[in-house]
Amino acid sequence: MAKDKVNRPKARLPRGFADRSAAEIRRTSAMLSTIRSVYERWGFEPVETPFIEYADALGKFLPDADRPNEGVFAFQDDDEQWLSLRYDLTAPLARMVAENFEATPKPYKTFRSGWVFRNEKPGPGRFRQFMQCDADIVGAASPLADAEVCMMAADVMKALGFSDGEYVIRVNSRKVLDGVLADAGVDADDPRRLGVLRAIDKADKFPLPEIAKLLGKGREDESGDFTKGAGLSDDQAAVVLSLLDPSVEPRISDDLAMIRDNVAAAGYGTIKVDPSVVRGLEYYTGPVFEAELLFEVLDDKGRPQKFGSVGGGGRYDGLVGRFRSADVPATGFSVGVSRLAAALMARSDAEPSVGPVIVTVMDRDEIALYQAMTSKLRNALNTGGMTVPVEMYIGDSGMKAQMKYADRRNSPCVIIQGSMEREAGKVQIKDLAAGKRAAEEIENRSDWVASRPAQVEVDDTIEAIAAAVRNILQ
Structure with a gap:
């Protein structure tokens, strides 16, 4: 039996209006x-x-017998008074x-x-x-x-x-x-x-x-x-x-x-x-x-x-x-x-606004640790009038998709810590912008994996992580 057709509305923007991006805002x-x-x-x-104002307050845009003159968006309220944007x-x-x-x-x-x-x-x-x-x-x-x-x-x-x-x-x-x-x-x-x-x-x-x-x-x-x-x-x-x-x-x-x-x-x-x-x-x-x-x-x-x-x-x-x-x-x-x-x-040749620092999640059994790291790093970076957004990845995808997400958000860097890094008391921090530049100069995948371009290892302390992030932002 065929499924019933669903009468879905068409996703469309009215003429003369525009959605605004985060950068524009x-x-x-x-x-x-x-x-x-x-x-x-x-x-x-x-x-x-x-x-909204009463239509007759808008000067020459006054209501006629049926509706206000064209030029304004107008409607009647429950008292049959003409109102206009x-x-x-x-x-x-x-x-x-x-x-x-x-x-x-x-x-x-x-x-x-x-x-x-x-x-x-x-x-x-x-x-x-x-x-x-x-x-x-x-x-x-x-x-x-x-x-x-x-x-x-x-x-x-x-x-x-x-x-x-x-x-x-x-x-x-x-x-x-x-x-x-x-x-x-x-x-x-x-x-x-x-x-x-x-x-x-x-x-x-x-x-x-x-x-x-x-x-x-x-x-x-x-x-x-x-x-x-x-x-x-x-x-x-x-x-x-x-x-x-x-x-x-x-x-x-x-x-x-x-x-x-x-x-x-x-x-x-x-x-x-x-x-x-x-x-x-x-x-x-x-x-x-x-x-x-x-x-x-x-x-x-x-x-x-x-x-x-x-x-x-x-x-x-x-x-x-x-x-x-x-x-x-x-x-x-x-x-x-x-x-x-x-x-x-x-x-001006304005560069796109810098997105958030992303804390990636490699071990979903340790979500509480990643969340704690994110909170402490956010507090450490946003002092003295600075505004540095920091967020933990909350999707369900693996590491490759998380890196793609960070790239689309124009993140300056990502924080990476798997079980091996955690046991060693270390954290990997990848500078995404520098990584792109380095990757363009490396000809094959094996060299890229071996060099791990623009990726540094620091001690697993908020002070060390925050210092490395500040260096990248500067």
């Missing part, structure tokens, strides 16, 4: 620790907001400050890190779940607050190991952009406005004649793909292009002038006024910033390209005021954690 944790230490040096305090970390902060306004000290300097979710079409390097790390100042109207956020962003880049020539913090003001668009005859309600801003945003990628095409009828690239333009006349486009022309004296608003003068006085030469900085979110009301990496990496086709933006932000004086009767000044900066982690990997 450790790199991200170390990077976030560095960023947080910079924020705390500037007097910013940590805070957390929930993953947070789209960014700024809107939840605005809600929290408004809800606790009287008890909140102002200016309120805070930072947060966490996952955000966007119900958008995924693509290469574009995920529906990704991590951000934000720092904000709420309740300070002066451009000095914007200057402080920019300087702190520069300190983050430096703390992560980027030199002055590898990054720039670019600054512009929506007031400058609004003035230029007004001169070009494009007001706030003009349907062409978004297309114009998108064209300006491409100024770091295309020369001015190509930007002119994007401001006008459109642009066809080398592959034949056509991008529809903003639809401005030639005269209107000329007004906008004057903003980007390096031969034309740049427009500087009062807020930009104060930022420029203060960061210069503080010695931050990596913060530059750049009229091409736009930033996409509609809630920005004043200065806008972008952190850009200037070194080159190879794209999917092996072509060199500038790494580009790893974070940005700006002033959003109207966001907290959505919940109150008056606007509340606020400014902030958001680090794209995943982008920044990729940048750190791209600029």
